[in-house]
Amino acid sequence: MDNLQLLISGLANGCVYGLIALGFVLIYKATEAVNFAQGDFMMLGAFITIGLTNADYMGLPFWVALPISLGIMAVLGYLLDRLVIRRMFGESQTAVVILTIALGFVIRFVAGLIWGHEPQTLENPFAGKEVSFGGLVLGMEDVAVIVVTILLTWGLYEFFNRTKLGLAMQGASQNQLAAYYMGIPVKRVQGFIWALAGGVACVAGILFAAKGAVDPSTGLMGIKAFAAAVIGGFGSLPGALAGGLIVGVIEPFASRYIAAGYSQIAPYALLLAVLIFRPHGLFSQVRVKKV
Amino acid sequence: MSLLEIENVTLKFGGLTAVDNLSFTVQQGEVFAIVGPNGAGKSTVFNLISRFYTPIQGSIVFDGHDLLAEKASDVADHGVARTFQNIELFEQATVLENLLVGRHRHRKSNFLTELFFTPSVKKQELQSRHFVEEIIDFLDLQAYREKRIAGLPYGVRKVVEVARALATDPKLLLLDEPASGLSVEETTDMRWWIDDIRRQMGITVLMVEHDMGLVSGVSDRVLAMADGAKLALGTPAEVQSDPAVIEAYLGHAA
């Protein structure tokens, strides 16, 4: 029973990692750039929602604040692309990566300026409620996290593989010139994907802040989400979720069964192991490069 | 004397047979061309010789050495140099630096002597520079010596590719579509350069080419390939009139 509790809470955490990883993979699938600031997006989304919902700030009802903050994050993501990332169109992907690293620093700084550096939690309707499930007692927040994540992942997967826009995005990331020839407005597509990633990060942030406390440096957990994305193979949406779940589950079990100090290195050791032995993840999309 | 012997070489990529039981020899001092429609496996043959791929059967012997026992970075040491179809130059370096990299296989110094730049390193640098300047002279690259590859036009880059391969002082030069993307003038220049490489420098040339004018103008023998297998082998005239070759390119009469 105890292990099952650990498993569930691990899964819930894993879903948050998975959602951040989903954001990474979304942007990667559409633009082949990696957004190192995705974790900080999550933090920003959490704080924006806190700023709208919590009694200390604006005190709006949760279900009113939710779409507003989703909207704000989506717009922020789009603006970021429009004003900053788009200027890098045509430059090497490394430059974009370094840019996003710097962006992460700036977002962290601004968040600290606006909301301070104290950890804060999101006041939400799931708090304190529980669900009984055949002998198991689950926090409502955990259930919400798991359910939302599964729905979102499934939705995005269908979007990418079935809808015209999703296929256009895949095409734009594989060969921009060809995509242009096919009439795909590559830059606009890119803007849309960043907006989407912003929204997904916001969801991750809300779910995380509902269960635990956020402060401006929370975004650094994005590194663990990297582990998730890599394990899943950087081009696969369900893979990102699977990776996130694996990382999320390993953490509580490691801290329970392995000596303290060693347990916190578990996700990073796992990441390194995957990178060394299966660099393209468990659900790899890469084939051999032909010269 | 045969310089390169390819015997019964086969390579498959999953279900696709890229090279099918191919055999041919290249004699020393000749210009040998490989032609064929796209997807025939011509560049794959080069990649096999360069040891980027390993065949599932067959042997590749160069100058008496079994190349299949070597790894990719040791092939140059034996005297095989190559160019790449899609220009693989060092973009952020100058033409001169690119050519000097070609001298790498003649490097006698090591990390420590280079760290202190001993007189022997200095002498080696002067020798390398001298050798490379001869090539710059030969290919008329003087104007581009100090220019970064990144700013150069395509035609010049193709010439630099050849120059860099020559800088290794090879016995066998593999040219992967040397004239693709070149104008008529540039192709004519290339044709005379290839001829000079063979006559003046005594280097054997193996080239993949689509431009039949260049092929018939400068090659001694031609190998026609299709679907990874040999179609015909002979002089340019023989191969061009071979019915199997004509069918591969143009199809048969309705």
Added chain:
Amino acid sequence: MRIVFKTNYMQDIRPWKDGYQLSLYLILLAVVFAAPFVIDEFYLGELTNVLIWAIAGLGLMILTGHTGQASLGHAAFLAMGCYANIILIESGVPFMLAFPLAGILTGIIGMVIAIPALRLHGIYLAIATMAMSILVDDIIVLTEPWTGGVGGKFAPPVNVFGIMIDRWGTPREFYYLCLVVAVVVTLGYINLLRAPLGRSFIAVRDSEVSAQAMGIDVARTKAISFAISCGVTGLAGALMGLFAGAFNNETFSVIISIQLLMMIVIGGLGSIHGAFFGAIVVGFLPQFLSISKEWVGAALGGADVAIPGLEFGVFGVILILFILFEPMGIYGRWFKIRTWFELFPFYRKDMFKRQKSYLKTERLR
């Protein structure tokens, strides 16, 4: 307009273009050596810090700037060099031996790490090195008996040729120690760049495939690059520990790794000058910010504006501005301005225009 007329190959092989450039560098060297007699102790300390960061930057530049292997984990090597140096000194090894030994040990570890890193490219290598940096951070805490864990260690005064040097007691001597190390590392770097090894690094960076075709053993070259890079970074780490006086695992966190990379990008990736320019920014930014804060505070009515994390925020903005508008970094801008003067009036506006290219996926070819 300056014309350099070349009559022999040595003019290209030697590090300076002509007598004019040589004399400029000699003047710079003289100024830097004379500095302790001219500036006060505080700024001397700042300059020492800049030198140490420059050495660290040179270390990372070899690997990332010239061999093209992105590393977001070099703070781990700073830490290794630092702890190795102090542990050796505490075991009785004299500093003159412990210092180079610390560098060599870090270099060897770097070479070992290179082995799995060989198959990782681009973003995967960056992520792996970042994970490694976090891992080392935790390992330092775990190996507390040797490293002092979170409590950290203290740097004792060190014995150089009989003189006892420590950062606070003998700032001038400490400055010279760092200066000499910086100059020696720079000279070695210059020598490597004009020799076949340096060119093979650039070859591996720009095209691994054709580097192999030219006879360069890519795996071996990367391993050597890692070794040299980590060794130099280890030396910088040892000096950093001596400069800080006291250090623990947090001194070498993953944020420092990221800062190091950001620093050399701002300075100018792929150039020796870049390491120094970047170090100047990192070294003097806190000073600059506190002076500006006073100025802003005074202008706004005397309030003391204390903003935590301002440094990183400003650093991030600077980097973003550079990447967007001057990707070649400070050195790039300097080079363009110098070229403008040298070619005047024939400088063409788009001489250094970057080739933009349409994206083609690395995943499926």
